[in-house]
Amino acid sequence: MKIGSTHDLTPAAPAAGSSRPAAPVAPLSATPAVDTADVSPAGAALVRAAGGSDFDQAKVDAVRKAISEGRFTVNAGAIADQLISDATALLSPRSAG
Structure with missing residues (x-):
């Protein structure tokens, strides 16, 4: 499979002997889709109580x-150490308390 900047957007032909016609292809949109999320009032209150957000522009x-x-530069050793630490914490038995 070649990876490049060109894409073949023609619909595939139906298989030989198939009685179903090829499905129509929707045109590509010029504007990308945008994901949105709604935060409940309780969630917004938690963010305010925590002092805003962890985002540092x-x-x-x-x-x-x-x-x-x-x-x-990426410090792969530090990332690996933190991943192992997080996995260990997640997999360790939790104490009742």
Whole structure:
């Protein structure tokens, strides 16, 4: 399979001997679909009580700039250590309390 920027969008021909016609193909939309989510009033109250969100725009901008400048490096060892730690915590028996 070739991976590239061109796509064959023609519908496939029905199989030989098939009595069903090929299904119509919906046209591609020029605008991408947008996902939305609604937060319940209780969920919004929890976010406010927690002091907003964990989102730090300055940090996102700094990482984005580092990536674009080729300075961003991934510490695979630290990621692996944290994954193992999280998995261990999830798989360990919980104490009754």
